[in-house]
Amino acid sequence: MTDSEVSRSTMSTFINSQAEVWAQLDQPWDQARLVVLDFETTGLSSRDAIISYGAVHIDAGRVVGRSSVYGLVRPDVALTPDSIRVHAIREQDLAQAPALPEALDPLFASMVGRVLVAHTAWVETGFLDRAMLARGLSVDLTVIDTAELAWSHFGLPRDPHRSPGLETVASRLGLPVFSPHYALGDAWTTAVILLAMARHRAQDQTLTLRDLVTASHPDKHRRFGVVRHPRKSRRQ
């Protein structure tokens, strides 16, 4: 198989594993298999591209360090000074990195059979959708959004025009922030935030994945489908 065929095969395996994901929805959250992911990008518009990804698994309510994956992606657009200021990744850092779609193979492999978790998840799902569509593939991604969970966790009225920042949420929960603006670090921070908020939500009731997915999508029609998001700033 060519690299391209391998890549398509990895993506197909991921897509085919969605049945496994749906089958887990009614399980208690701390018995399920999750994958927490984060992208660093050149920006947030439809012309922007992924430049790095990080992901880590949560199994049985525990962040599994060994499952961490991280990779750089050579974008097909130029980096902007603003984005370099955020994540400190330069053109020369990416010169030797693989390009899409193969570059995401390890990430798709890591996501097989797992419910996705991300902070301000429309960014991650949007880029994933585009990566799949480039292969002519598509799937309704099931995703838990820790930014959405944070509104209700802190008892704040949801503001549809902005998201609670990752570091802000971690700090308010008294949790460490892992290497900010480094994709794997943000994935870890997101994972730890999810553990804390899910434990609190599960204090008096059985908390299923469906409960978390539902709470992540206050706008019902987006719950279990591809996220069609508005254009807006990602982080505070």
Place this chain on the structure above:
Amino acid sequence: MQEIADFLAVHPPFTELDRAELDKLATVVDVQYHLAGDRVIESGQPSLGAALVVRVGRVEELNSEGTVVDEIEAGDVFSLDTVRAGLSYRTAARAAEDSLIYLVPLPDKLKGGHVAPLSSSGQLTRLERLFDAAQGKVVDSMRPIILYDASTPITEVAQAMSAAHTSCSLVTSPDNQIGVVTDSDMRRLVASGEVPVTAPVGTIATFPALTIGSDALLGDAYLSMVDVGIHHLVVVDPRGQPIGVMRTLDVASAELRNPLMVRGFIERAATQEDLVQAGALLMPSIVELIDSGLSIDYVARLQSGVVDAIVRRAVTLGSTLEVSQPNVWLLQGSMARREPLPSSDVDTAVCRPVGALGDASVHLQDASRVLRLIEHTGLATCEKGANADNPLFNRTEDEWRQAVARWFDNEDVAGVLALASIVADTRPVTGQPVSPLVEAVSAAVAHERFMRVLARHSLTLRPPLGFVRDFVVHHSGEYRGQLDLKKGGLIPVTTLARWLALRTGDVSGSSLERLDRGVEAGLITSDHRDMLAGAYTIFMTVLAKQQARTIKAGEKPSGFLRPDQLDPLQRRQLREAFRAVDAVQSELAARAGMSRL
């Protein structure tokens, strides 16, 4: 993950790792989050295979009673020894606050026990060491119970406890509660007259008794006792029925048996029962020290120090004499020389000061009470009667002076030897040195006949020649199945050393120190000293190791050895040691113009 590596870098034991090792370790750390009140670890749960490091929050360590025994704060590690040993957790852990916990697999470098203290409080390491030696189950160490109805007269229960050699009895109340009554309750309330002996035992029992499940671990049982400050725990079956009793000393771990700690317990013993329990920790600690390969003269010094403390405390707690000037208690024999073996008994004497009130019988009875207490701690008093409750060894200062003068003139060899022992191997454990005995040391060398008899005797105590198969060969041509190593090895050396001590006018210290002084005084050569000291150390070491084995087998240690139990190296060492002693004796005898036949 850099955050994890940075955090571990400043918290022991991970401070032992370099940056590359920390970075590698950080990639395999898992993370859990627990709400306040959640169980993090259940007691008995198999090891997670990783050290639990509190990253945020606080975790409490719980014993089987649910009592908090330690707090693990951010940066502290929970149950490191469990991970190192791959054992099940012996205590439970509960989040005291919402807590983020890192599960850190230990790299091989940290799996040894050589790391810095783990807990900022220091308590964690102490508890972990404690548990290491107390992993056994309560059910395997408990003692049988005696059980009485609360209405039973105290006298009847006291008799039953005495007959059963137990320090407590269980008591059932009319509403079926289980209580406990101990020796200490009896003494405190009954012996003091506060409660009549005919009263129902229920009036002095404690209800309800603290209980522990038979499946509980010894470490948990001990912690329960320490927490509540009690010495007895009632062991119950799953239905709550009492099936046994645990005493503190049954669960005491190696740490507790450390001689220094034992000594501390002895010195702090407030009651006779405390002293008995503390004293019972001595022999296990000595056995462990012998097994650890520590030099035998060092172990003997430790044993001697603890025995001193026991005798001193026994005099304080056991004597009821009301006197302005207390009696002087003396240790004799190997305890006085600070070179006891595990089998050594405690030989004692008393000197009553000038003007001591009360007739001899009062003092003898009082000494007897002290000696019985000493015996209860597990130490043996002298079988041959060298005890402070024997009128020959319990005298006023004047009587000692008269006795010493009489003995110097004694024609009888046995009398000479007895005097030499009393004068040379005596050390006060309470009060000041006894003048008549101190004066006798200085006077001895002038008593030519006394010294000559002593010298001759010390050169005629001949060690065996060696071994033939499983028999010991003696000079007399006799073959014996057992080797009396005390008589055939130790006594020839200690007797010679005692003669040297009296010749030099300084009887302090051990036999080895006396040999050194004999060299300094030109009485023996340094070759003689080396040969005798080497032989003596071999005798002591072989005997001590043998006695440690005997004690561990639950038997009474003695000075006898069976040749078939010696390994080839020990046989060779002993044979050479016997020959060394014999050679020195022959040379000294030849020098003195003595015949050794």
